Amino acid sequence: MYDPKQIIEDDKSFVWHPYSSTHNPTDNYPVVSANGVRLQLADGRQLIDGMASWWSAIHGYNHPTLNQAVNKQIEDMSHVMFGGLTHPQAVSLCKTLVEITPKDLDKVFLADSGSVSVEVAIKMALQYWLSQGIKSKTKLLSLRNGYHGDTFGAMSLCDPITGMHHLFEHSMPQHLFAEAPTMGFDTAFDERHIADLKRQLSEQHQQIAAVIVEPIVQGAGGMRFYSPDYLKRIRELCDEFNVLLIADEIATGFGRTGKLFACEHANISPDILCLGKAITGGYMTLAATLCSNKVARGICDGEAGVLMHGPTFMGNPLACAVANASIQLLLDSPWQQTIKRIEQQLLRELSPAKALTQVDSVRVLGAIGVIEMKEAVVMTELTPKFVDAGIWVRPFGKLIYIMPPYIISSEDLSLLTSRLVNVITTS
């Protein structure tokens, strides 16, 4: 069986984890199975999952319907190349995505991960203008506090201060950044909030191929929520200045904010949409970049005549099969009520933490709960306390946040929030 100590030791010797040092590694907790909202550690402990494995496991772990979808697909075919061949699972998935996403997103390009879907979106935007014979539109305009992924193109659109810009500035594409939205989700929008973005668009639109935003929720760059009116204005300004709009819904997609897609809060459609994370219910890596017929036709009418991209594992049938099953499971469930219930409970149970001296603010939107501390937390000290309390929460910087699987019961959610607040109170 498993020897937890050996796993931890070998893990330290051979394995590189996200954003980690090999010389000064921290202990990672071996997980041997997971069921519902519980992670089973090798040492016998169980943790209630507050992270949904970075937004993705919306139906929890080991879900019978999703398991069945993968098993069935394995019997048929685990993989086949996507150049020159197609298969029912990919076709069905792309059709569904076009149907459920905001209007005018007509074509789907399947990608391997969120970051790759952002790379594809960048490529689409650049190729679109090139195809029109417009060579000056080579830059993207992004927002401060944004996060769009870790590959080079995606990284170049992340917040220039908290992102990796200083480290790679000499080898990274240089893009433009506008001030981040500063109002909250419910705060009244004021035209001044968008003055910087508007100024940059009006002064530099001839260089700008697209604006890229995370709609409504700026995720890994700060877990901040902003007004739908701000997003509406971005759409209007993009139209006014003839610039494409890319919505990165990799984190917000599939119900997390209370709408199926966060763009719906503002009732807008982007020209290009990136999806990932929850698309397979957390089973496999898969992402998608959608675009309008206008963008697709623009690209394909150009000199290249095609979109210049094609990953080896594009449209992997196992991933598509489980994505189809996960989306169906979501749509067949009363997900709006579920998210509302989680939202109200998070508000009720996290808000008391505002009274703590070490807490700066508490905010909740949909199935996302955020406690922002006044000082950055020491993750290596806090994580073991969460684990000892029986919950899995992974803070970063000043942020302690949870976005549990949607299937979490009220009882388990109460355990998660009470233990979370208790650890913060006593730390």
Ligand SMILES: *Cc1c(COP(=O)(O)O)cnc(C)c1O
């Ligand atoms: C996670 C994330 C990405 C990157 O996705 P990966 O699958 O980690 O490559 C991009 N944009 C947003 C908004 C994300 O939350």
